[in-house]
Amino acid sequence: MTPSAMYPALQAFRAVGRRALGRCASSRAFLRGLLLLPLLPLLAGCNLTVMFPAGDVAVQQRNLVLASTGLMLLIILPVIALTLLFAWRYRASNTQARHDPDWDHSTGLEVVIWTAPLMIIIALGALTWISTHTLDPFRPLSRLEPGKPVPAQTKPLEVQVVALDWKWLFFLPEYGVASVNELAAPVNRPIAFKLTSASVMNSFYIPALAGMIYAMPGMETKLHAVINKPGAYQGLASHYSGSGFSRMTFKFHGLDGDGFDQWVAKLKSEGKELSREAYLELERPSENVPVIHYASYADGLFGSILGMCAVPGKMCMHEMMAIDAKGGAGKDSRENAARLQYDNRHTERGDEAPGATGPASHHAPRSDKPADSQDHGPHGKGQNSPAPNQLNN
Template identity: 40%
Template sequence: MNILDPQGPIGAADKTILIDSIAIMLAIVLPTIVAIFAFAFWFRQSNPRAHYRPDWAHSGRIELVVWSIPALTVILLGGVAWIGAHLLDPAAPVEGTGSPVRIQVVSLDWKWLFIYPDQRVATVNTLTVPVGAPLQFELTSASVMNAFYVPQLGSMIYTMNGMVTRLNLRADQEGDLQGLSAHFSGDGFPDMLFDVHVISPLAFPDWVKTTRSDQVLNAESYQELARQSVEKSRPTFRLDDPGLFGAIATQKIPPAPGPKITSEGAQSYLGASDVR
């Protein structure tokens, strides 16, 4: 999950913003550190050239330095973040090779459900995508608010019950990556990791064929899957109802209750009252 080793254009842009922001902030940090040692050295007791000024109260030149440099830094840092945020709009299309792949993501307690409506398959805690293809994610939550994040692909985005967020990504190299939940959601939160397999476009149709299992994903089996649990295996399904994601997002299928009260007067960080 090395964010400094991006595997797609969005991740590479995120890396650039991160490095630029650190460099800009160092414009304050480094001079401040140097000034601390310089002042301590100059005003040491053994320096006869250092003048003791008990009545000194104000210096316009010092005020100019201590206010102008931070102000310019904040302006520059804000400009980099503002421009970068607009250029990396999660809903903006990302160009790629081949046909786009549409993936519907549902965050559950405590697992991830990935639905491929065009391929009529679904997986749990495993995301498989073809290299170079535009990836069009539609995301929602079946319970409390969560956050979908593949660090090497970039653009963490929240999933919320009763609404759909959109994210466009692209993976530029074949290999295995790691995804995670970036928002605390209860006891099973540490296990909300998912594998990301980037394969060749020619291998993707074969993967779809092997993924179509005898297990069927429909409204009934989904409600069983949505029960609060940590999924250690990586089950696959044949999608029976291509409108399942819409039913989840519009709450035609009732949302899960979320984390329960574990002791009297105490509730998990995100409780049932946080379900939207």
């Protein structure tokens, strides 16, 4: 066979080979896809609570996110689509595309380019202004659900919240009970949270109920919310506060009227008393603390925590503010200095401050301590996980 006669056969053989290689590549891609299928069940662990909340405040916040995203997509999607269209339309191989190097202005195009974003920014600004006032966490609720205003004479459930290291303490003054790392509220009854911290700044967050709100020592912040669906929901600390931060979680229960009454009765029958001494022991840093119920608590305990004077001998914030309002204590201020020292209380009692290094706390880091001396808390040893070695030169 002559070379000229063999050429068509070689071309046909190459074409068959290319098709075979293409089929092999497609088969490999298909097999890779099949191998990824067993990983799909892992997506079941994804939690979309923020998009499917159970409280009206959280629903309004979800709607704000969706509306804002939709308005921004009005610009983002056309820009992406036109970018791809222009890249394809004016590719080098397209000789039919019009080339106009002297073009520099179009009034109509300028109007479109500037008017559309301007209108979207105006809409976003109006939406933000309205929602900022409507969803102000300090503002009492005006409705329980869409079209269902709060009935007249309805008394909100007051919940006093204290962020500790590393647990949450809840007081229900209406019922005289308290709990650690567990909270319940009746369905469709407004909740008025009052929050503070006994240690560093933290952030209180129940995604199904409402947005997060900061809790700060010596200050009281507020949050108004309502739970509309019965269930058990996750609460957490959303602001880093030391080594026990990741385990600073709690359960929030939305209960019907009878269920909430039974929960309160359970606390009264099974709980113990939270005295001032018991609180000072509870306040010591501890991790992974189980649920604790208290049938009663010392009078004025939340106010003392808020005033940073739960420790005996400390001056309360309102006392200091009253002295300042009168122009100061003059020479007597020197005597008040020790009563105002607060941040070193853990070190004075032999506890390591949250996240402190050896030089800062004047003793070795926890990672260098024996295993039997790594915990300070109300439930015995073994709650504080060892911290990594920290080097300060």
